[in-house]
Amino acid sequence: MGLDSKPRAATLDATGSYDLADFPVPTGREEEWRFTPLSRLRGLHDGGAVATGGVLVEVDAAPEVSVETVGRDDPRVGRSFVPADRVSAQAYASFEKATVVTVPKEAVASRPTVITVRGAQPGAAYGHTVVAVEPMAEAVVVLDHQGSATYADNVEFVVGDGAALKVVSLQDWAADAVHVSHHHARLGRDATFRGFVVTLGGDLVRLSPSVAYTGRGGDADLSGLYFVDAGQHLEHRLLVDHTVPDCRSNVDYRGALQGDGAHAVWIGDVIIRVEATGTDTYELNRNLILTDGARADSVPNLEILTGEVAGAGHASASGRLDDEHIFYLQARGIPADEARRLVVRGYFAQLLEKIEVPEIRDRVLAAVEAELAR
Template identity: 50%
Template sequence: MTDTTQQSGAPAPVLLDPSAVAQHGLKPHSHGGGTVPDKSRAERTRSFDVADFPLPTGREEEWRFTPMDLLRGILEERTSDEGAATWAVQAPDGVTVASLEPGQSPRGNALTPADRAAVIASSGTPEALHVKVANEVELTEPVRVSLTGAADLRSNAHTVIEAGRHSKATVVVDHVGSGQHTGNLEIVVGDGADLTVVSLQRWEDDAIHLGQHDAKVGRDARFKHVAVSLGGKVVRINANVEFAGPGGDAKMFGIYFADAGQHLEHRSFVDHSAPHCASHVTYKGALQGEGAHTVWVGDVLIRASAEGTETYELNRNLVLTDGARADSVPNLEIETGEIAGAGHASATGRFDDEQLFYLQARGITEAEARRLVVRGFFADILAQIGVPDVQQLLKDAIEDELEGAMGQAPVRVDA
């Protein structure tokens, strides 16, 4: 198993800002990707103008892992095809569902496009879906939003989820069907609110989905983002968090399971600009089959104004068969030494032989032992979803994935 770990209190060891390096006498570095990013994450382009994002070639840092040959059509600026997507929303009392035009607040308050796919989704959506949880409301049932794509058609979408002050809610956004989809998910978490957003990517095998999910977390607010990617030929989700006031807490979780020929890519960015906020990022993935490819790139930026920050990011990948590849790149950028703690870790490996031996020694077959190991691998993140029927649905889906893996040759010891 390849394991990359870095952890610290104050001062922290990873400093990519030149002034911070000079101040603390530390050298910038990055784990997992082999190169240090060419510039600070704070300097990345963000814009609502498509012209600011030329068609990528794949040589750019943010696109270098992505199979660009499969994305040419989806990155062309165009409107949605008629009948390309069907929406359904189930919302309990205390939730309003409406639409927002470009420039109509809170649309644009939390999300500014950070790549060409996101700006196309924004400009190609005349009316964004707006799901708002009222102030002080605590929901006992989740809000459910589903999008069903149609084969061979192209859709754009921009969805705004707003949690009012001191509200508490869970919103599940489910993507199923087929087609090509560029979608933005903009999340505004009011002061003192507690919001969980679960995004499910359960596409058919031929679907392509490029998405940007941005959240702005208010003062003393709690936010949880769970991204689950099981289906689709190419899925690429950028999940980003920024803090609008002190005392905020953000947790980001991810589950992905890639089969032969499938590319699942997740990127996370936490922008700490407010003091005394906390963030914890945990993504786990499994891979099986020839050409299965997963990517996780995690970025955390602690600005000079974010004293008292506590942050940690973790990525784990379990390779089930030969022919699969996992790329994992954690990055940590710190501009102040006055923090509570910061660190990151990344590991990619095969089944643990000792675990398998322990289970088989107690009469459990090898196939069932492998299932138990994978179930345990994902169990902690599945528990974070908090919606029993969704958790069971995903457990069943993972079981289906494992059924496909049982007939394949397991990864070699020397792989």
């Protein structure tokens, strides 16, 4: 429990590849895999997960938005990123069809576009999604994951110059699901990206969001909420790579854990390269330990290669409920269980306000309430 202080290998020289052979099979001793229980990945990391299963992808798009199902040879697929680890490369090598969502230039979507991914048949499955927001356009996209699956995928968010994209990714899997996903956002000049991750379900979920900038003025805000129950492993690994001057990033992830063997992992990497003068960045992770037997590993990393920054910082905290807060509420006649729920609700409240889709916000709040009722 608490901040992990083990020295960490630098990410500056990390390279990616579309070729699966360029990534050795993980052993668990590598820095990027040392927290992940490889035996529970069902072969997604070592080639053992043959694509015999399936997921059903359904898109309810805003009228201004176009949706296509394309093959691997579509030039829009794989344009904005290069896989950075073996599972991402495996997913890229194994998917058959990709979903491409396009918001045309200067269009403003009148309602959210909802992409639902639902486990459809047993066995491993692989997927790929591209969300392209053309210059000066605006949209909200919801990724909703449900059901039982063994699933690995890559999601590309391409945000054009002056465009704005808000994304909510909800991992609401069944209790036996395994999901390893990589989200890659590429921001153009003066582009805005707001990503909100909610991870509640699944046996093992490992989600890796990353942000890259291609022009000045890019602004990324990455938020996350997770609730880990007994036996669950929920892992979030973020990378924000500042390579362009005068860009901004803010990261705020908060989790709650309860039950024996509940394990949360949060890794936050922010790189400010020599050329990225004027960068303004901050990352924060908090974990609330509700019961004995739960463990949170939190590792914020900040690599700065220029002294000309507007701001740079990081923080991490993991701890138990504040007894004084509980006592204060009980002294005013509130029962202990209700006091506990109020404190946890307040802990998540600021983040929940960032979810601008009321139906999703209400659904997440109800899920948190259900977790606390246990």
